[in-house]
Amino acid sequence: MASWHAEVTLTGKPGDTAIEELTTTLPGFPVITADEQTGRLTVALAVDASTVRQATDAAFKAVTDAARAVLGKAELVGVRVLSEEDYRAEVERPARLDLVGSTEGSKLFDPPISRQRFEELARTHPDFPPHVAELARGKVYTRASVEAFGGRWERRRTGRPPKAKD
Known part of the structure; x- marks a missing residue:
């Protein structure tokens, strides 16, 4: 046995x-x-x-x-x-995790977003992936979960709307 x-x-x-x-x-x-x-x-x-x-x-x-x-x-x-x-x-010999912090994670969006916007999404968006650990430098996420979220996240337009055509 x-x-x-x-x-x-x-x-x-x-x-x-x-x-x-x-x-x-x-x-x-x-x-x-x-x-x-x-x-x-x-x-x-x-x-x-x-x-x-x-x-x-x-x-x-x-x-x-x-x-x-x-x-x-x-x-x-x-x-x-x-x-x-x-x-x-x-x-x-645990498998190596591909982890990202807010700086690296913000660059995974297309187009990239700011680190501050990344952290805001992490705090407020209900579908944002959960962090896997919290280190002294901040929360870390798996690269795959951030990439998946970035692919399905609908970016809202910011700034002044375009001028209406006469």
């Missing part, structure tokens, strides 16, 4: 008490993270099984049963299962 690392993502916004109860309900030592922006809950746990399919089924059943018992409702969003060897390799 092999050891697997499983991550099961569900919808839900549990409070601290529910997360604590889920932690004690699930087998082993699960790690639970809640993302309030997306309304998703991710449970990471170790599973012993002979095949990846058996590991996936065992993780799915354990997490959904515990979530239903604690939360009353749980809708599956995704399951990710890695062998313990692949999981360790991924943790030791």
